[in-house]
Amino acid sequence: MPYKDKKMEAEHFRIRYHEDPDFKRRSNLATLKRKKLQKNKAIQHLGGKCSKCGYDEHPEILVFHHVGGKQFNISHRLKLSWDKLRIELDKCVLLCPNCHALVHINWTNGRPPA
Ligand SMILES: [Zn+2]
Numbered sequence: 697m698p699y700k701d702k703k704m705e706a707e708h709f710r711i712r713y714h715e716d717p718d719f720k721r722r723s724n725l726a727t728l729k730r731k732k733l734q735k736n737k738a739i740q741h742l743g744g745k746c747s748k749c750g751y752d753e754h755p756e757i758l759v760f761h762h763v764g765g766k767q768f769n770i771s772h773r774l775k776l777s778w779d780k781l782r783i784e785l786d787k788c789v790l791l792c793p794n795c796h797a798l799v800h801i802n803w804t805n806g807r808p809p810a
Pocket residue numbers: 746747748749750751791792793794795796
């Protein structure tokens with residue numbers, strides 16, 4: 697039901713979310729689907745493969761690694777609008793979990809990333 701007052705609408709959905717288990721389940725599924733689509737779009741935006749070794753077999757396991765100016769963790773903010781997310785994505789490279797771990801191990805050991 698559309699409301700003219702957005703605060704009233706938010707309150708309506710907040711109450712329904714907590715009182716209607718089926719609505720909560722459907723809402724959670726819709727959120728997961730939206731986040732998955734947004735993550736896939738973000739992965740494609742950054743080339744769809746590991747920027748170090750080229751791994752692309754399972755793109756969903758790729759990691760957004762910041763190379764500077766980090767404002768927030770991409771995977772925690774996938775619900776943001778595309779325009780806001782893209783600004784942060786442009787400070788990142790895609791890495792497979794192995795290459796990401798190696799970058800951080802090198803940082804921890806005081807060596808520049810390989
Ligand atoms: Zn890699």
